[in-house]
Amino acid sequence: MAEMMQFDLVTPERKLASFEVSEVDIPGAEGDFAAMPGHAPVISSLKPGVLRATGADGYKSFVVSGGFAEVNGASVSVLAERAIPIEEATGTVVDSMLDEARSLLAAALPEDRDACEKLVHDIEMLRGTMAI
């Protein structure tokens, strides 16, 4: 029996998930990483991507964007500005995220351009991995 830790995924509107997990794959701003029980304490901001939490009975995936993840040895809390179960994340949802990011890019100040371009790119990548 693998060691377990508490996993919480909350958005401003509701608590999306809260259960025991053995591993969480997090799309961190500086690269994806996996958090397992006993992981060193980290606070990382998120990039748009797929978060996968592996529990005792299989895994659950969520599309997340914005916010941050807080990891310490005993628990992982993910505070995402938007999070949806992957089953509900159809092409249109991702497209609307992409449109939003593109319009942000169009309106961005020169110093924010890099960040916005990265955002668009991240969502395009996300779209690619979901194969839609």
Add this chain to the structure above:
Amino acid sequence: MPSLKDLKNRIESVKSTRKITKAMQMVAAAKLRRAQEAAEAGRPYAERMQAVMSSLAASVGTGEGAPRLLAGTGSDKTHLLVVMTSERGLCGGFNSSIVRLARARVAELQAAGKTVKIITVGKKGREQLRRDYGSYVIGHVDLSDVKRIGYVNAQAIAKDILARFDAEEFDVATIFFNRFQSVISQIPTAQQIIPAKLDAAAGSETETASTVYDYEPSEEAILADLLPRGVATQIFTALLENGASEQGARMSAMDNATRNAGDMIDKLTIQYNRSRQAAITKELIEIISGAEAL
């Protein structure tokens, strides 16, 4: 002395008023439950957010190079008041109590020689504030088409406020809303959102402060990313609290109205019965005196 017919009509009309207020009370009760659930659901996010921001802010500090959302613009000349009220009336003292608090703050700021700007959220507050402070109102957010307040609404308001902050239209922003205490008590609250007022004590109580975290990317980058989100979160929390308070206030106002209507019906019914009895007695006297005269 109103005639019997008048009284009867009166009673009927008060009865239908009572039906309406009763129905409104029940609708408000149902909505209140939903609004309360929404407020509950938003709480964990807001609390974690606040805790992490507090600990980050404590370690970054407010010295040179700190984000302006945290450190402020260095002056407090211009104040922005964001006054949140309801879109609909018939909710007792709900709107007046917020507006009263906002008015007191405006008077206080003006006495101190500061400039005041106002953004209103919700129609009722705008109507009341426009009368006295029409020239200070620089914006209005209309939520009358919104059935269920979502995070996007808060984000839109936050975006507007942040854009104004970047354009240096104000130095300090405060939101006014009713904090939901219970159905009969809502507390008008003023909360400063820019520069962010982070309670250092709140951060240290959680385990966040006691564990040493690695930050990815840097602490400063995360803080800069979180501060605007924090503004949106605070506004969202305020909107939800306000929504629950509005329904609570409406529920108790309508409960009172229903009870008053009931009292009035009782009173009118007694009056009606008395008048009827008086009329019958009068007729009897007339018949008897007529018979005696024969």
